[in-house]
Amino acid sequence: MSNAKDIFLKEATTASADGPQRIFINKALGGYYANRDIQKARYRDWEKARDAASLAKWTAVNDLANTLETFVKKFEGNGGKVHWARDAAEARNIILKLIADAKAKAVVKSKCMTTEEIHLNDALEKAGYSVVESDLGEFIQQLRGEAPYHFVFPCMHVKREEISALFTKHLGTAPTNSPEELTMIARRHLRQLYVDADVGITGANFLIAETGQISITENEGNARLTAALPRVHIALSGIEKVVKNLDDLSVLLPMLATAGAGQPMTCYNTLYSGPQQPGECDGPKEFHLVLLDNARTQLLADPEQRDALHCIRCGACLNVCPIFKNIGGLAYGTTYQGPIGSVITPHLRGLEQWNHLSGASSLCGACTDACPVRIDLHHHLLHNRRNANQASPNLFDRLFHRGFNFVISRPRLFAFGGRVFRFTLPVLKKIPLPYLSAWLKTRDLPPAPAQSFREQWKESNHG
Amino acid sequence: MANAREEILGRIREALKVTAPKPHFKSESHGATHSINAKPWLPDGGETESARLELLSENLAKLKANLIRVPNAAAANQALAQISQTKNWKKVAYHSHPLVSPAAEALPCEKWEVGASLDKQKLEGCDAGVTSCEALVSQLGSILVSSESSGGRSLSILPHVHVVIATTDQVVADLETCFKQVLEKHRSKLPSMLSFITGPSRTGDIERILVLGAHGPKELYVILIG
Ligand code: SF4
Numbered sequence: 001m002s003n004a005k006d007i008f009l010k011e012a013t014t015a016s017a018d019g020p021q022r023i024f025i026n027k028a029l030g031g032y033y034a035n036r037d038i039q040k041a042r043y044r045d046w047e048k049a050r051d052a053a054s055l056a057k058w059t060a061v062n063d064l065a066n067t068l069e070t071f072v073k074k075f076e077g078n079g080g081k082v083h084w085a086r087d088a089a090e091a092r093n094i095i096l097k098l099i100a101d102a103k104a105k106a107v108v109k110s111k112c113m114t115t116e117e118i119h120l121n122d123a124l125e126k127a128g129y130s131v132v133e134s135d136l137g138e139f140i141q142q143l144r145g146e147a148p149y150h151f152v153f154p155c156m157h158v159k160r161e162e163i164s165a166l167f168t169k170h171l172g173t174a175p176t177n178s179p180e181e182l183t184m185i186a187r188r189h190l191r192q193l194y195v196d197a198d199v200g201i202t203g204a205n206f207l208i209a210e211t212g213q214i215s216i217t218e219n220e221g222n223a224r225l226t227a228a229l230p231r232v233h234i235a236l237s238g239i240e241k242v243v244k245n246l247d248d249l250s251v252l253l254p255m256l257a258t259a260g261a262g263q264p265m266t267c268y269n270t271l272y273s274g275p276q277q278p279g280e281c282d283g284p285k286e287f288h289l290v291l292l293d294n295a296r297t298q299l300l301a302d303p304e305q306r307d308a309l310h311c312i313r314c315g316a317c318l319n320v321c322p323i324f325k326n327i328g329g330l331a332y333g334t335t336y337q338g339p340i341g342s343v344i345t346p347h348l349r350g351l352e353q354w355n356h357l358s359g360a361s362s363l364c365g366a367c368t369d370a371c372p373v374r375i376d377l378h379h380h381l382l383h384n385r386r387n388a389n390q391a392s393p394n395l396f397d398r399l400f401h402r403g404f405n406f407v408i409s410r411p412r413l414f415a416f417g418g419r420v421f422r423f424t425l426p427v428l429k430k431i432p433l434p435y436l437s438a439w440l441k442t443r444d445l446p447p448a449p450a451q452s453f454r455e456q457w458k459e460s461n462h463g
Numbered sequence: 464m465a466n467a468r469e470e471i472l473g474r475i476r477e478a479l480k481v482t483a484p485k486p487h488f489k490s491e492s493h494g495a496t497h498s499i500n501a502k503p504w505l506p507d508g509g510e511t512e513s514a515r516l517e518l519l520s521e522n523l524a525k526l527k528a529n530l531i532r533v534p535n536a537a538a539a540n541q542a543l544a545q546i547s548q549t550k551n552w553k554k555v556a557y558h559s560h561p562l563v564s565p566a567a568e569a570l571p572c573e574k575w576e577v578g579a580s581l582d583k584q585k586l587e588g589c590d591a592g593v594t595s596c597e598a599l600v601s602q603l604g605s606i607l608v609s610s611e612s613s614g615g616r617s618l619s620i621l622p623h624v625h626v627v628i629a630t631t632d633q634v635v636a637d638l639e640t641c642f643k644q645v646l647e648k649h650r651s652k653l654p655s656m657l658s659f660i661t662g663p664s665r666t667g668d669i670e671r672i673l674v675l676g677a678h679g680p681k682e683l684y685v686i687l688i689g
Contacts, residue, residue, distance in 0.1 A: 137666075
């Protein structure tokens with residue numbers, strides 16, 4: 001049994017048994033549902049908007065080489081520099097070298113899941129740089145020494161008392177229970193750090209081929225400061241973030257905000273097309289973009305699940321997922337949590353090690369319904385299960401299904417088997433059988449009825 | 464060492480040899496309609512000027528931004544002076560613009576016109592930044608600023624208060640129209656930063672409770688002339 005799976009089972013079991021924490025998470029999401037519904041109602045046709053959003057991403061992803069090449073040409077024409085990274089290690093090395101070349105001491109970062117994916121902070125700290133996460137949620141998680149809980153709401157599981165204690169410990173501030181005051185503590189603390197930082201690192205939500213701009217979505221203004229004040233701006237982006245043009249963006253930006261956070265538009269949606277230009281009074285002197293593959297091309301090579309690359313990381317699928325709401329984000333042990341994480345992690349980090357996540361689903365389809373770009377999430381979980389089974393067939397499953405097939409296609413044998421099963425059930429419950437005993441650990445099995453369904457059907461005049 | 468760019472592009476071309484079916488939808492025809500109300504499935508931006516102005520003010524109010532409508536430039540100058548007084552501003556930064564400069568210069572406090580270069584330490588000490596903008600989007604309540612229209616990148620984000628002075632003819636219905644205008648206007652070269660500001664800076668990171676003024680301005684004022 002794989003290590004990641006064991007950890008997952010253990011963490012998920014503990015988290016789902018924590019009733020008060022589950023109530024806390026559900027309460028935190030309550031406001032999101034209300035706002036999302038208000039904003040969705042402002043769309044004259046949300047379903048058509050989803051069609052258009054999904055078509056925009058489909059068009060770019062299925063012509064990825066050309067779209068990227070157009071983008072890169074424009075981007076470099078605007079004065080930025082593009083670096084290509086095949087995997088996480090290459091991306092880390094590129095960024096480390098850029099920072100060393102800039103003779104930088106302090107680095108400020110705005111929220112970017114791709115930097116989590118390549119474990120950039122560890123590498124920077126090992127190399128002796130001070131790195132500070134400027135997004136409030138990420139800042140809190142950095143102080144806690146914990147990975148983000150949710151890739152849009154990184155510390156949604158942490159209570160204000162804990163944040164207050166954390167700030168008292170690390171920043172020496174007086175305890176307070178007011179979210180407003182806690183936010184102001186972080187604001188005051190981080191302000192001077194922006195001004196002093198030499199390098200700013202951001203992610204990118206979209207790359208626009210038509211204009212060579214990168215688009216960054218955020219609420220706090222920390223990404224804007226990160227891309228304004230330091231003298232070098234480095235952005236890291238997966239290759240799948242590219243879209244054809246600004247017209248597509250006019251659909252994607254509002255939908256990202258509405259699906260992800262129940263907003264009409266996220267507070268700051270900013271397009272950057274180069275370093276400081278002649279005639280401009282500020283901005284970085286250098287602008288670098290690192291384009292990361294890191295197994296995205298493997299997902300691209302699977303036409304059945306290629307649409308998982310359409311993901312705009314809004315987080316809507318997490319917010320509606322019964323599994324996420326019960327086990328929380330940390331149990332996954334992945335950069336990307338929830339349904340989309342369960343779909344793509346096996347592609348990015350290995351099917352064998354990570355296919356168990358695809359089993360952790362009720363297949364209710366809430367994620368697929370919520371996805372603004374119509375990714376067929378819950379079917380992809382089934383595809384992963386099938387692929388995992390084909391890659392290394394489970395002997396027990398195979399024998400069981402064969403046996404089941406044999407019995408169910410023979411009505412008399414089936415009736416006889418049913419009778420035997422009903423009769424022996426009280427005993428079966430007590431012997432440790434694979435699957436059944438795990439299932440029964442937390443569930444009651446009702447007593448077997450005296451008659452089978454078919455017998456009852458016949459007796460009640462239908463026969 | 465093999466070239467990473469070629470290798471990645473090679474992997475992509477190889478992967479795309481097998482095609483994925485184009486998504487088919489129940490609803491047909493998504494092509495741009497080029498009416499004033501393009502993309503008729505997104506939130507409405509308003510067909511007429513008065514509808515757009517009404518939507519804009521409604522949306523700004525919901526976003527907790529302050530809209531002040533004034534008849535002319537003189538009234539705009541007065542409105543700015545009023546805010547400055549109630550907020551007791553000591554130091555204000557602004558950028559040179561026909562709508563902005565006269566209003567800012569008349570303020571009874573220390574003023575600083577952001578020139579060819581910007582001292583970030585000094586800007587950090589300012590109470591407010593006053594700028595113009597590229598456009599206002601009624602559909603969403605967004606204000607488009609750029610490194611050209613708004614004094615670089617930091618003036619509209621670092622000070623605690625941001626004041627935008629604009630005219631009603633800068634109001635556009637939707638994002639799509641706004642992008643078209645920007646591309647038209649900056650055809651030769653785009654400003655290095657274009658930013659849609661939708662309400663004052665905010666966060667919900669602590670227990671998903673809304674707090675204004677996370678890192679950017681805590682307060683956003685729009686003084687709209689016309
Ligand atoms: S899969 Fe869809 S719903 Fe989930 S984060 Fe991505 S875009 Fe949002």
